[in-house]
Amino acid sequence: MVVNWYTSGVRLDFRVLHTHIAMTAQATTKRQRTSSPPAPKLQKSVPRRSSGTRPVAAPHVDEAESPLADVEENADQSLSERAHRALMGMILSGELAPTEVITERQIAIQLGVSRTPLREAIRRLEGARLLERQRSGVLVVRALPIEEYISILDVRRLLESEAARLAAGQIPLEELERLRGRANAVLALPEDAVIPAAAEDEDLHLMIAASAGNPVLEEMILAMRTRTSMFRFGRFPARRRDVMREHLAIVDALASGNGALAQQAMEQHLDQVRATIIARLTDSRRRG
CATH class of the missing domain: 1.20.120.530 (GntR ligand-binding domain-like)
Structure with a gap:
């Protein structure tokens, strides 16, 4: 449907007006492109199909949320718990006597664990007051008065x-x-x-x-x-x-x-x- 609009004796056709508006918008867009740097192209998450097989892009996994990180953390906790039980058993059985000096390296070798889980076990035993650190920094089995x-x-x-x-x-x-x-x-x-x-x-x-x-x-x-x-x-x-x-x-x-x-x-x-x-x-x- 064509709508005629008479203004000052000039007849305007809406179809002509639409064409004029479109041409003006194109010119404005062109000026913006020349005055500003081009926008970066977006990376497609799924590449094109090749040789009849549609590859699937590997999802991005944050290192902190990685299942492997959870497994490693659980393994450290398991080793720490094992070291805690073993070291506490040595203290309660008298194998490590009161005031005896605790050498981390020697105990780690004896228990078959690294020093990282052993230190966590030592920290827990210090909290339980089974071990204590002297002013000199030496770690000993605490004697119970x-x-x-x-x-x-x-x-x-x-x-x-x-x-x-x-x-x-x-x-x-x-x-x-x-x-x-x-x-x-x-x-x-x-x-x-x-x-x-x-x-x-x-x-x-x-x-x-x-x-x-x-x-x-x-x-x-x-x-x-x-x-x-x-x-x-x-x-x-x-x-x-x-x-x-x-x-x-x-x-x-x-x-x-x-x-x-x-x-x-x-x-x-x-x-x-x-x-x-x-x-x-x-x-x-x-x-x-």
């Missing part, structure tokens, strides 16, 4: 008695029966019989901590027990039967589901441990 040992026992009494209260009625009866059978078997042994330390103590305490339903409480108990296990005071064969009877009292309270009774039984057990340590120290000082 007797006063600190007693203080940790006091904290353990608070934590583990609460864990026993929470765990009452939560541990499967078959597990408690297993512990009860082990305690009775130890009671039947001769006084001088050698038995694993776990049969005397660890299994019951760790089971209670894990059954309390409080992960933070469990973590704190494990940390306190790790620190007290550093204290080299020897075993107490004369208290073996008493310890087993105390354990049986705890097991019975747990099986009954009586939280208050389980709490009391754990308190009495740890009170006896503390009293025995103090009595041994007093006797040693008197003889010395």
Whole structure:
């Protein structure tokens, strides 16, 4: 459809007007191109098809987001965890004695790891106060003073008695029966019989901590027990039967589901441990 527009006696045709506007736009574009540098051509992400095969461009992956970087990081963490467990085991077993100097190179060779994961393991053990760095910068196994040992026992009494209260009625009866059978078997042994330390103590305490339903409480108990296990005071064969009877009292309270009774039984057990340590120290000082 043609629209006629009369202005000052001149007839304009919209088709002519459209042509004029288009020519003006082309001229403006041409001037802009000559006055400014050409725009860079965009790279196509997919090249043209060649010989019947359509190649696919490899996607760009940031190095920080690379799956290979994640694998390498996980490998370092795994080595660090292995070094942490091995080094802590050497400390708790007495292979590395209190005040003994830790040489990173020697330990790294012994554990079969590089010094990078070993340093991470050392940092964690320093945080747990199993290792300490002296003013000279030398790293040594930390010696646990007797006063600190007693203080940790006091904290353990608070934590583990609460864990026993929470765990009452939560541990499967078959597990408690297993512990009860082990305690009775130890009671039947001769006084001088050698038995694993776990049969005397660890299994019951760790089971209670894990059954309390409080992960933070469990973590704190494990940390306190790790620190007290550093204290080299020897075993107490004369208290073996008493310890087993105390354990049986705890097991019975747990099986009954009586939280208050389980709490009391754990308190009495740890009170006896503390009293025995103090009595041994007093006797040693008197003889010395």
